[in-house]
Amino acid sequence: MGYNSRFSLLAGYDIQRSIGLLDDLYSIKKGPEESERISFYDTFDWRLFNKSLVLYQAGSRLCLRQLTRNNNIYSIHITSMPVFIRDLPKSRLREHLTSIIETRALLKLFEMQSLSTSYSLLNQDEKTVLRLVHEEIRYLTGKHKAAPMNYVWVNPIRGYPGHARKIAGRLKDSGLEASDKDDIYLKGLKAAGKGPGDYSTKIDIQLNPDTPSDNATKSILISLLGIIRTNEAEIEKDLDTEFVHDFRVAVRRTRSALSQIKYLFPSKVTARFKKDFSFVGKLSNELRDLDVYLLKKDEYKSKIPPALRDHINPLFEYLRKKRSKAFQTFIQGLKSPRYANIIKDWEAFLNSSQPAAADAKNAGVPIIDLARHSIHKKYRSVIKAGHRILKNNDDKKLHVLRIQCKKLRYLMEFFSSLFPPKKIKTLIAQLKKLQDNLGEFNDLRVQEEYPLNIARELPLTNGRLNNTLMAIGSLISALERERDMLKASSAKTFTDFTSPDNERLFKELFAAKHQRPFHENTGNIQQ
Amino acid sequence: MRTLAIYSNKGGVGKTAAAVNLSYLAARTGNSTLLCDLDPQSSATYYFRVKPGLKSGAKVLIKGGDRAYKNIKGTDYENLDLLPSDFSLRNLDVTFDKLKRSKKRLKKILRQFNDQYDIIILDCPVTISLLAENIFHAVDHILVPMIPTTLSVRTFKQLLCFCKKKGYDTGKINTFFSMVDLHKKMHKELMVAVSKDFNNVLRSFIPYLSQIEKMGIYREPVAAFSPQSTASKAYENLWAKIQKSILSAHGPHRTESPSSIR
Numbered sequence: 001m002g003y004n005s006r007f008s009l010l011a012g013y014d015i016q017r018s019i020g021l022l023d024d025l026y027s028i029k030k031g032p033e034e035s036e037r038i039s040f041y042d043t044f045d046w047r048l049f050n051k052s053l054v055l056y057q058a059g060s061r062l063c064l065r066q067l068t069r070n071n072n073i074y075s076i077h078i079t080s081m082p083v084f085i086r087d088l089p090k091s092r093l094r095e096h097l098t099s100i101i102e103t104r105a106l107l108k109l110f111e112m113q114s115l116s117t118s119y120s121l122l123n124q125d126e127k128t129v130l131r132l133v134h135e136e137i138r139y140l141t142g143k144h145k146a147a148p149m150n151y152v153w154v155n156p157i158r159g160y161p162g163h164a165r166k167i168a169g170r171l172k173d174s175g176l177e178a179s180d181k182d183d184i185y186l187k188g189l190k191a192a193g194k195g196p197g198d199y200s201t202k203i204d205i206q207l208n209p210d211t212p213s214d215n216a217t218k219s220i221l222i223s224l225l226g227i228i229r230t231n232e233a234e235i236e237k238d239l240d241t242e243f244v245h246d247f248r249v250a251v252r253r254t255r256s257a258l259s260q261i262k263y264l265f266p267s268k269v270t271a272r273f274k275k276d277f278s279f280v281g282k283l284s285n286e287l288r289d290l291d292v293y294l295l296k297k298d299e300y301k302s303k304i305p306p307a308l309r310d311h312i313n314p315l316f317e318y319l320r321k322k323r324s325k326a327f328q329t330f331i332q333g334l335k336s337p338r339y340a341n342i343i344k345d346w347e348a349f350l351n352s353s354q355p356a357a358a359d360a361k362n363a364g365v366p367i368i369d370l371a372r373h374s375i376h377k378k379y380r381s382v383i384k385a386g387h388r389i390l391k392n393n394d395d396k397k398l399h400v401l402r403i404q405c406k407k408l409r410y411l412m413e414f415f416s417s418l419f420p421p422k423k424i425k426t427l428i429a430q431l432k433k434l435q436d437n438l439g440e441f442n443d444l445r446v447q448e449e450y451p452l453n454i455a456r457e458l459p460l461t462n463g464r465l466n467n468t469l470m471a472i473g474s475l476i477s478a479l480e481r482e483r484d485m486l487k488a489s490s491a492k493t494f495t496d497f498t499s500p501d502n503e504r505l506f507k508e509l510f511a512a513k514h515q516r517p518f519h520e521n522t523g524n525i526q527q
Numbered sequence: 528m529r530t531l532a533i534y535s536n537k538g539g540v541g542k543t544a545a546a547v548n549l550s551y552l553a554a555r556t557g558n559s560t561l562l563c564d565l566d567p568q569s570s571a572t573y574y575f576r577v578k579p580g581l582k583s584g585a586k587v588l589i590k591g592g593d594r595a596y597k598n599i600k601g602t603d604y605e606n607l608d609l610l611p612s613d614f615s616l617r618n619l620d621v622t623f624d625k626l627k628r629s630k631k632r633l634k635k636i637l638r639q640f641n642d643q644y645d646i647i648i649l650d651c652p653v654t655i656s657l658l659a660e661n662i663f664h665a666v667d668h669i670l671v672p673m674i675p676t677t678l679s680v681r682t683f684k685q686l687l688c689f690c691k692k693k694g695y696d697t698g699k700i701n702t703f704f705s706m707v708d709l710h711k712k713m714h715k716e717l718m719v720a721v722s723k724d725f726n727n728v729l730r731s732f733i734p735y736l737s738q739i740e741k742m743g744i745y746r747e748p749v750a751a752f753s754p755q756s757t758a759s760k761a762y763e764n765l766w767a768k769i770q771k772s773i774l775s776a777h778g779p780h781r782t783e784s785p786s787s788i789r
Contacts, residue, residue, distance in 0.1 A: 077557035126576055127576035157600075159577075
């Protein structure tokens with residue numbers, strides 16, 4: 001099938017006349033003028049844009065296409081635009097988007113008004129063989145009222161390919177320019193003052209190996225503070241749970257940097273902010289646990305025998321109420337003077353350029369040396385702990401191992417720009433796999449215990465309570481079975497991670513191979 | 528994807544008019560729809576102003592491959608494509624007879640469109656031979672238009688007997704009354720009797736109307752050239768019943784829209 005193509009019309013171009021001139025070849029049937037409002041959507045973290053996809057709603061149709069392409073991949077009919085993908089009608093579009101968007105909310109980016117008239121080009125049988133559509137587009141979002149843009153679309157009809165080529169050729173000859181590459185979506189984003197990809201939780205800072213460690217680390221921490229602030233502003237709207245999640249990850253990374261990269265800042269400063277960020281992290285602990293539980297509602301229900309499935313609803317209703325309380329508590333925490341002070345002082349510290357204090361012995365060491373040293377040290381401790389924990393078969397300790405892995409991964413991500421990209425990516429991916437496995441194991445353990453602890457809080461009368469307790473019991477045993485299966489695989493994942501290949505790679509990248517000239521103020525790296 | 532054959536082993540019962548209007552309505556309600564014109568008389572093709580003829584002739588339905596795909600034509604309506612008919616399809620029965628897996632050829636050809644269309648409607652010629660068996664194998668549902676006359680009812684019984692004998696699932700055969708004249712007492716009486724005697728009789732009928740015959744003049748579905756007419760409303764009712772009673776377990780909607788893109 002042919003593809004739709006688009007030509008820009010300059011001001012003053014008489015498209016009616018151009019189309020009229022085609023009447024030597026076709027009879028032309030003009031359709032009614034149609035007006036449509038079109039809205040474009042993406043998630044806060046630009047998940048669709050990052051996959052070069054464009055999602056838009058035009059009237060009752062929701063369509064997905066590729067960036068700079070003029071044909072839809074999917075188009076479905078909807079009655080109202082949902083915030084979450086799970087609320088879309090069951091369709092291939094939903095399937096396709098679920099894996100990309102997951103639990104994030106769809107936010108409207110901008111709107112435009114389209115005014116279009118279609119011209120059907122008919123052959124001798126009065127059959128439409130090509131459609132030309134004249135479209136005028138006005139962007140409705142944006143500070144300045146931009147002049148409308150005029151286009152003519154050449155939309156081939158399947159099975160009649162020659163006509164599109166012929167007419168496109170004629171339009172080109174009359175001086176029109178094909179504008180397939182300048183996407184209306186990108187223009188609209190620009191008009192609305194929105195930058196695609198202006199938010200990412202990835203640490204994307206190019207470090208110079210010779211930069212003194214304190215400055216290099218500060219630049220990482222400044223970028224983390226940016227993520228904290230951006231999400232903090234969105235959390236209150238309660239659009240989706242990922243704002244809290246991203247906020248927590250940035251806080252955790254900040255804490256990890258403070259504790260894993262040693263003797264970098266004056267010890268008083270490090271101690272204060274370690275404590276402060278531990279406080280910030282705790283603010284949302286309960287909220288996040290509840291979010292995770294509620295997000296898994298459908299998955300959990302599917303694990304329970306059908307006869308008991310609906311009896312577990314009271315648990316989720318109760319958790320939802322608890323969640324809205326936990327959310328309010330978190331918002332209060334974010335608005336508290338203590339939180340404001342922490343963020344204000346932290347920002348001031350990161351932007352200050354005091355000379356290194358006497359107890360910040362690693363401040364002046366080139367970052368490459370400190371990065372190698374910190375990562376390698378953490379790696380060795382993870383390997384050691386892993387062997388010990390797996391040998392002793394202690395579930396609670398598996399959680400400790402997971403936290404150690406996470407810390408190691410954060411370090412590697414902070415400094416990934418200092419190492420060969422392919423190699424460090426491989427190692428991070430391997431580590432992530434191990435950490436996910438351990439993480440899932442731990443989540444299951446927490447999720448098993450959670451309903452046990454709150455079962456007695458459920459506000460139910462005896463009759464209903466019994467059924468609900470039975471449903472909870474069956475969920476717990478399902479989760480436990482799953483956990484046992486995971487446990488068996490975690491030993492294997494760990495062995496994979498400790499493979500000789502990985503060990504060699506860790507050594508190659510991070511073990512100190514030769515002594516670099518020391519920074520004049522510091523001397524050796526302090527442990 | 529759901530496949531629906533408009534089939535009858537009796538001629539002149541309003542098959543093509545039903546196939547053309549139902550596929551138009553299926554597309555209008557947002558389903559990506561393909562109408563296959565299997566009748567060598569190519570009336571459905573004519574109604575959509577498409578020239579009959581297939582590039583590889585009857586091989587399209589015999590050998591499959593991408594031949595069917597290459598022959599599909601877009602109609603004048605959004606979401607609705609047509610696989611035109613070809614005069615050589617008149618020999619299809621004879622040709623099928625010489626082949627291996629002669630009863631499952633059509634099924635294989637339709638399967639390749641699984642990803643592209645939500646609904647495929649077949650406009651079938653009058654036959655109760657190998658081609659008919661191909662159709663029974665290939666589709667999810669069979670819809671038989673029936674004029675409330677004794678001969679029509681008799682032919683329908685013959686069809687059910689044939690299917691039972693050959694072991695086809697008669698549960699996928701549905702019927703609706705077509706070309707009904709409510710002035711005729713016999714039509715009314717037979718409708719009541721048939722609804723009692725047979726399963727899967729849709730509670731919706733198409734009256735005998737001159738508007739439907741005018742499709743030949745306008746060369747458009749009646750629901751397109753005269754959307755407010757009684758005929759148009761009758762097909763809309765029928766389509767609603769088909770959706771509710773036959774396609775209710777209908778899978779995902781998916782449409783690839785040929786209209787302008789933003």
